[in-house]
Amino acid sequence: MWDDLSREAVEYGDDNEVRAILNAVCEQTGMGFAAVARVTEDRWIACQVVDKIEFGMKPGDELEIKKTICNEIRQSGEMVVIDRVAEHVDWRTHPVPVLYGFESYVSIPIVLADGQFFGTLCAIDPEPRRLTATATVGVLAGYARRLEEILAGQS
Template sequence: MNAETRLSHHILSVAERAAIAEIEATTDILRLVTKLTRMRFAAIAKFSDNQWVTCSVYDPSNLGIEAESTFDLETTICSDFCINPEALFIPQISQSPRHALRPIVKRFDLESYAGLPIFLPDGRLFGALCILDSQYITCEDPDVREVLSIFAKLIGCIFFANLSLPQVPERA
């Protein structure tokens, strides 16, 4: 187990890991998201105070970001949701002075980004639905954007339902 995975075990609660395991549909949702956007990577990420941790990943192109990978939140494009929690679509990151120099963009050679904040039904920002590609891909279709928004809401409701369940102590 690498350091990023060990750190993510402390960031993801037992209930959150159970929600991820229970929601086999998350992989199907992420797979569908990549088909809708024509991008090759999708993930559900949780935000902690200063960390971005992947809860679930669909990565047939082997981008290199795995489930339970952890990054400093400020290095990610998704960190924008902490300031402005609105859907963000960047078809050409290299042309965005604000985003092109982010460490995660450089590390994974990212060119296209679509992201939506995931809110829990009680209004708390949980994290983000992130869709990425190393190629230029535009996502202008308003129907696709609406479907992505519905998926982000669905994911937030599923996590909230599982977080609201009584906690079972984690085994060592």
């Protein structure tokens, strides 16, 4: 049973352009899972997902906020991009990649025009991926900015 925040998150994600952006993220990065997540101090809710790796999430599903890197992004406001968790000094011992079994990860904050943190554009894959190239990061950041515009138009 969904509450108001869950319903709102799913409504935000129910957009053809949002789905197209998530598909493009997967195609351009080789990642198998991409999502727009509504992230608050105590909740992580999937607004929309593309799941090619059977991660098992669908719109409206939730993760425990303390078991997400998106929570850290909410706190810092900074994107996180990891090509290969096993080789990254800051992330190889972090419990979240181990918990969910991913080797590559990207998450970019989505901040609305009024400065409110909405959530993240995130993607994961069990295999390493080349994500930290300047051009790739720029494209992904551009997708996050476009999502900000789409979400602002819906509110």
